[in-house]
Amino acid sequence: MIEFKLPSLGAEMDEGTLLEWKVKPGDRVKKGDVVAVVDTSKSAIDVEIWEEGTIYELMHEPKETLPVGTVIAHLLEPGETPEHAEEEKRRMAAEAKAAAPPAAPSPAPVPGLVPAPAPPSAEARVRASPAARQRARDLNVDLAVVTGTGPHGAITIEDVEKAAAAAAQPPDRATEMRRAIAAAMARSKREIPHYYLATDIPLARASQWLTARNEQRSVTERVLMAVPLLKAVALALKRYPELNGFFRDGAFVPGAGIHLGVAISLRQGGLIAPAIRDVDRKGLDELMRALSDLVGRARALTLRSSEMSDATVTVTNLGDQGVDLVHGVIYPPQVALIGFGKITQRPWVEDGKVVVAPVLTASLSADHRASDGHRGALFLVELARALQDPEKLDTGTG
């Protein structure tokens, strides 16, 4: 039997609200199939499954808010019978019970004010007042997702009523997103020792080459400068893999591929950074299609779960807004962020002569726990070099 758990769709996500099931018991699914739509604090995400099997049972109903890691469905493995699955469930329940850690010691209560804590039990009880329990039953509120503010963190009737009221009204997306960004960015600045590097990159060759390439194509098939930039980043990252991946549990874990998170600002405020997968292996036209598709769906809030959680590094382009230089904040647990400013006509010295050339300032914010400035500098130099050979960027499929 396969347990399908609610995945984390971003560093800031610790719970999600099930909006819709896209499958029902008996449906056969394979890796990549969308099985559910989950509302995170940022947007509604299509959640994909990563294993093959047959949906056996759905454990939760739409509208429920669940912590990340909650088992939301059971699947039968190919060839598995329901009887076997039931047996598995019993075995797993027994194991979970045996392995339950002893309850953490409670803080010493004021003598007599509260009774001595009950002996640790296998099933940790939610601490809630009798009135809160009664009201939770009446309002159909799950106490497990209510935060208590009473004595020793117990859930009070007011907490239940607030939770019910919050559930009754749709979350304010802008507020939620602001909160999510605040959490992720605060964590980043709290935990990640950033170092910042920047370099100016002449883009005369790249822009001439791209203009010529676009002239042979219809308007809809034209490629924006953002695309060669992404590709150049991916190719440079291949040579400096310590910038591509995650810092988890005190150690760097390299990314499984080069999946660039593209920071996309949303019209209603806030931003998301969904991923384009395997950018190093995609051709420019394919990348252009992927980018347009991603921007469109990000703004329509119809992203897929893998796109939200896959990015191994983030690229942000604030050139359109008119700034020259970005000092980016890394999106944890990633270890680097590449920023692009505006492409401007500047005096540039080439072959001993001052010429007017399009120049871009590229910057790198990197996690000093995972890499050092020396390597970061070499990465930026490699990025600049890659952009001087635009033909070589147009490799890969499509």
Added chain:
Amino acid sequence: MKMTYREAVRQGLRDALATDPRVFLMGEDVGKYGGTYAVSKGFLEEFGPERIRDTPLSELAFVGTGIGAALGGMRPIVEVMTVNFSLLALDQIVNTAALYRHMSGGQFSVPLVVRMATGAGRQLAAQHSHSLENWYAHVPGIKVIAPATIDDARGMLKPALADPDPVVIFEHALLYNFEGELSEPWRDVDIASAKVLRPGRDVTLVAYAGTVWKALEAARQLAAEGVEAEVVDLRVLRPLDDATIMASVRRTRRAVVVDEGWRTGSLAAEVMARIMEQAFYDLDAPVARVCSEEVPIPYAKHLEDAALPQPPKIVAAVKQLLGKT
């Protein structure tokens, strides 16, 4: 009209003596000395030695005499100076007065009123500072009342005398000099109900006798922090007025019982148990209590203060219930 608690008790006694010839007052030093707490000062001259009777130093003897007089048709008011000395009369009160109606198959009743001072706070040390109201409130067959306000000090004696069964009145010794307003126009009070002295929405403070004023002071301090405490004065310790207590707790969903008795086996414990029995599903926090520390009441002022319920302890208990600590 403003008056002291002592004056209010005095007026109640004078009323009773003046309106019913069956009523008489007896006890140690109630006559010539004018009462240990000066409650009956001048009564000997006013009502004469037949009705204001000094007794020998034997609580057992003079409470027993009071029972006999009550059985004989009189309406005696027996003053037992303090609850500390009433232990010598426990046999008369518990084994005789409380049981005669039952043991005589309803043929006799004992319309006796026993008054006694109670409580600590005056540096009278361990043997003179008990709060043993709960001992009496434990016993079926008697009523136990504890006037805390000027109105109750003035008015509870009348219904106590009208009651056909024994009534024990506890007057907290600290309250005699307490000043307050007597209600005008005057309305008779009952000896059956508890009373909400201060309305509030966040927590119920249940108190009686001397702790009522500490609870009110705690409520005042809490109000300054935005916490509205409701103060319920029990007034009657047996039988307890469950309805008033529960109505308040159902509104506020939290309760702190304030009791000058020692914690173990206290009246506070009884009130808490009843709340648990009758209002469990309305509670939003465990019921708490503030009682005296379980030590002989110390003589030294700072230690005595520390041993008794005080407004800061009540405030702290309330904050804990509200999750504010």
